[in-house]
Amino acid sequence: MAIAAPSSQSQPSPLVDGLGRRISYLRISVTDRCDLRCRYCMAERMQFLPRDQVLSLEEIALLADLFIARGITKIRLTGGEPLVRRDIGELVRRIGRHLGSGLDELTLTTNATRLDSHAQDLFDAGVRRVNVSLDSRDPARFADVTRGGDIGRVFAGLDAARAAGLAVKINMVALKGINDDEILPMLRWCDSQGFDLSLIETMPLGDTGEDRTDHYLPLTQVIDDIAAEHPLAPITHRTGGPSRYHAVDGMRVRLGLITPLTRNFCADCNRIRMTCEGKIFMCLGHEDHVDFKAALREGGLDAVQPLVDRALRLKPAAHDFHIGANAPAATRRHMSVTGG
Numbered sequence: 001m002a003i004a005a006p007s008s009q010s011q012p013s014p015l016v017d018g019l020g021r022r023i024s025y026l027r028i029s030v031t032d033r034c035d036l037r038c039r040y041c042m043a044e045r046m047q048f049l050p051r052d053q054v055l056s057l058e059e060i061a062l063l064a065d066l067f068i069a070r071g072i073t074k075i076r077l078t079g080g081e082p083l084v085r086r087d088i089g090e091l092v093r094r095i096g097r098h099l100g101s102g103l104d105e106l107t108l109t110t111n112a113t114r115l116d117s118h119a120q121d122l123f124d125a126g127v128r129r130v131n132v133s134l135d136s137r138d139p140a141r142f143a144d145v146t147r148g149g150d151i152g153r154v155f156a157g158l159d160a161a162r163a164a165g166l167a168v169k170i171n172m173v174a175l176k177g178i179n180d181d182e183i184l185p186m187l188r189w190c191d192s193q194g195f196d197l198s199l200i201e202t203m204p205l206g207d208t209g210e211d212r213t214d215h216y217l218p219l220t221q222v223i224d225d226i227a228a229e230h231p232l233a234p235i236t237h238r239t240g241g242p243s244r245y246h247a248v249d250g251m252r253v254r255l256g257l258i259t260p261l262t263r264n265f266c267a268d269c270n271r272i273r274m275t276c277e278g279k280i281f282m283c284l285g286h287e288d289h290v291d292f293k294a295a296l297r298e299g300g301l302d303a304v305q306p307l308v309d310r311a312l313r314l315k316p317a318a319h320d321f322h323i324g325a326n327a328p329a330a331t332r333r334h335m336s337v338t339g340g
């Protein structure tokens, strides 16, 4: 079905929420599907959306156009696993056309299992950096955390990214009793590979069939252990997201910390998220959202514009995550639905 383009070319207002925060960063979850089942992210038997409920390539691209016109300068494609979506290459090319004219950066978060066959196309479409999730470099442990993943695929993807000229940041969720002994080796390995590293605290999003309390590892503790071996110094480097970076003495790797539990970063949040169903969530940790899909399908982009302003008013001051015995998940949605 053809979708009506906006009828007016008048200069749209920039995206500023009710607390004066300027929104410039859009994360789009292009699919809720994934070829892995990371223990902290998904349940083993996840129910995925029927395909007709998922936005088409054309619909995602039109909504991206609208957001760029409203002042979004950075887009991250994520999921689920973005590279399992069949038309991902075309979507990246389509959004990539805005680079240099409104859009400053188009990037991707991936588990890298299919990156070997996509890296060059991503680069050719204007992508310059990717985040790759890797919680363990040990094949058996990786298979355990991801419930069956083949780490060889990830290493092949990383090689292809390097060959294509993509900068890589590794995302590692810090998990007590699972990969805490691998954090320092991962930092040294990233340094040797020319990658950056961000450590992430596990967030209580959706039911995974497992108790997150058992494996929650506050990064305040981790950072002290790292600093005892390699002195750290905070640096101003930013990539537009929630990572706060440190220089590591004697190394070129930048160490990012994503600390939703121990150090809330909401005061300067610049992000909104769109699910593959066209729902706009203003915060990862809240259920409030605005649904664009029906409006887009029935009234085209003109019907969506007022919804953007409604969404802005919904952005809460902060998330309120708790992990502990009997603490319920902050949302029923998994991270893979909203897009990490």
Ligand code: SAM
Binding pocket: 034, 040, 041, 078, 079, 080, 081, 082, 109, 110, 111, 131, 132, 133, 171, 172, 173, 200, 201, 202, 203, 204, 205, 335, 336, 339, 340
């Ligand atoms: N499949 C891609 C990947 O794994 O990189 C993209 C989607 S994944 C949901 C994005 C990021 O969210 C990954 O780095 C993953 O480790 C992280 N993540 C998923 N669930 C999380 C949770 N409950 N708490 C913290 N990080 C989570």
Ligand code: SF4
Binding pocket: 034, 035, 036, 037, 038, 041, 042, 079, 080, 081, 111, 133, 336
């Ligand atoms: Fe898939 Fe990424 Fe979630 Fe792992 S973290 S299950 S790779 S969406």
